[in-house]
Amino acid sequence: MKAVCIMSGGMDSAVCAFIAKSMYYDIIALHFDYCQRTMDRERQCFNQLCDDLNVVQKIIINADFIAQIGGNSLTDLSLTIRENALDNNEIPNSYVPYRNGIFLSIAAAVAQRYNAQALFIGVVQEDSSGYPDCSEDFIHKIQAAMNAGTGENFTIHTPLVHLAKAEIVQKALELGVPLDHTYSCYQNNDKPCGVCDSCLLRAKGFALAKTQDPIIK
Amino acid sequence: MKAVCIMSGGMDSAVCAFIAKSMYYDIIALHFDYCQRTMDRERQCFNQLCDDLNVVQKIIINADFIAQIGGNSLTDLSLTIRENALDNNEIPNSYVPYRNGIFLSIAAAVAQRYNAQALFIGVVQEDSSGYPDCSEDFIHKIQAAMNAGTGENFTIHTPLVHLAKAEIVQKALELGVPLDHTYSCYQNNDKPCGVCDSCLLRAKGFALAKTQDPIIK
Numbered sequence: 001m002k003a004v005c006i007m008s009g010g011m012d013s014a015v016c017a018f019i020a021k022s023m024y025y026d027i028i029a030l031h032f033d034y035c036q037r038t039m040d041r042e043r044q045c046f047n048q049l050c051d052d053l054n055v056v057q058k059i060i061i062n063a064d065f066i067a068q069i070g071g072n073s074l075t076d077l078s079l080t081i082r083e084n085a086l087d088n089n090e091i092p093n094s095y096v097p098y099r100n101g102i103f104l105s106i107a108a109a110v111a112q113r114y115n116a117q118a119l120f121i122g123v124v125q126e127d128s129s130g131y132p133d134c135s136e137d138f139i140h141k142i143q144a145a146m147n148a149g150t151g152e153n154f155t156i157h158t159p160l161v162h163l164a165k166a167e168i169v170q171k172a173l174e175l176g177v178p179l180d181h182t183y184s185c186y187q188n189n190d191k192p193c194g195v196c197d198s199c200l201l202r203a204k205g206f207a208l209a210k211t212q213d214p215i216i217k
Numbered sequence: 218m219k220a221v222c223i224m225s226g227g228m229d230s231a232v233c234a235f236i237a238k239s240m241y242y243d244i245i246a247l248h249f250d251y252c253q254r255t256m257d258r259e260r261q262c263f264n265q266l267c268d269d270l271n272v273v274q275k276i277i278i279n280a281d282f283i284a285q286i287g288g289n290s291l292t293d294l295s296l297t298i299r300e301n302a303l304d305n306n307e308i309p310n311s312y313v314p315y316r317n318g319i320f321l322s323i324a325a326a327v328a329q330r331y332n333a334q335a336l337f338i339g340v341v342q343e344d345s346s347g348y349p350d351c352s353e354d355f356i357h358k359i360q361a362a363m364n365a366g367t368g369e370n371f372t373i374h375t376p377l378v379h380l381a382k383a384e385i386v387q388k389a390l391e392l393g394v395p396l397d398h399t400y401s402c403y404q405n406n407d408k409p410c411g412v413c414d415s416c417l418l419r420a421k422g423f424a425l426a427k428t429q430d431p432i433i434k
Contacts (some may be wrong), residue, residue, distance in 0.1 A: 065280070097327075100366065101366040112315060137241045138366040151316065
């Protein structure tokens with residue numbers, strides 16, 4: 001049984017892929033480059049994780065069109081990534097328009113092409129920045145759409161969707177995920193900024209799990 | 218009011234865009250290059266149609282990843298495009314895995330970015346090769362998915378979905394669509410092959426509408 005695992009190089013999608021592995025899926029690892037600020041570091045982590053997971057196939061998609069469409073602070077350097085602002089309930093400008101919809105649609109094409117039965121995506125609904133394309137409702141609906149549009153019967157697995165970040169860290173430790181091969185910062189390639197939403201959420205997870213994050217020196 | 222119109226350069230999507238125009242939408246024209254055999258000719262037609270329609274914005278997306286994923290005869294030159302085979306009910310190898318799902322997902326991102334309210338796609342359900350991503354059921358489901366995943370309230374218009382090809386030709390004549398600026402062949406850039414599904418469907422439409430196709434010399 002094969003599963004297409006969308007893997008950014010971040011912690012959540014890494015844990016998600018290790019969960020797929022623990023379910024005995026053969027993993028087709030799918031990564032997207034889209035000129036995001038931390039593209040190089042994320043791709044490096046993705047490649048390391050592919051080795052760790054012993055994936056059967058590795059696909060890197062050039063999704064530069066996401067930066068072409070723009071309207072988000074991960075690809076548009078003229079926008080400022082908000083800092084120390086996790087309590088703000090507005091959807092931040094780090095929201096990339098319909099990114100997970102695009103990623104899952106391409107993943108569906110890959111799944112159909114290579115006869116995979118399942119897709120895995122590491123969306124987190126609650127302990128997050130509130131992006132609409134991370135909700136369970138969205139996932140149910142896009143699963144229905146992709147099955148109608150491909151004639152297949154894929155299942156999208158979202159094992160993290162209702163987990164808190166600390167539970168994700170805990171899961172990573174249980175499964176032996178090499179967390180030093182993951183990266184979450186929105187801003188810097190070399191060293192986590194510590195103040196973007198993604199760094200703050202990750203730090204909160206490690207603090208509550210009472211564990212040291214190996215990428216923080 | 219703005220609408221994102223997915224336009225391949227083919228007859229159906231051209232008519233669809235002219236319908237959007239007749240509804241007084243400002244048109245954001247969206248085209249995809251994906252290393253298909255007739256990419257150059259289709260892009261040329263798209264550019265001509267953009268002028269004809271006086272679009273407010275023109276976006277050409279590099280979707281080479283579709284050829285990278287492969288598994289279809291439009292991008293894979295080692296596969297043979299079936300000829301004179303319209304009566305065969307199998308889904309032909311010209312089906313590009315989940316192409317319309319991918320196109321509509323990217324269109325949703327464009328619509329959100331530029332505050333469009335509507336999307337137009339020229340899918341045809343019956344008088345077609347039977348691709349699953351051309352059905353009305355699929356369109357309903359992907360509309361639900363994209364609205365959940367963007368937090369928007371887009372409407373996907375499919376004015377051709379239940380039309381026969383002859384009715385599409387008729388509609389084109391009514392609306393003054395410059396049909397010499399459209400191209401439908403799957404195989405050749407220079408001259409329609411006349412035997413692929415797309416040429417056969419187009420020829421049938423013109424024959425039943427008792428009209429000469431201007432691209433056939």
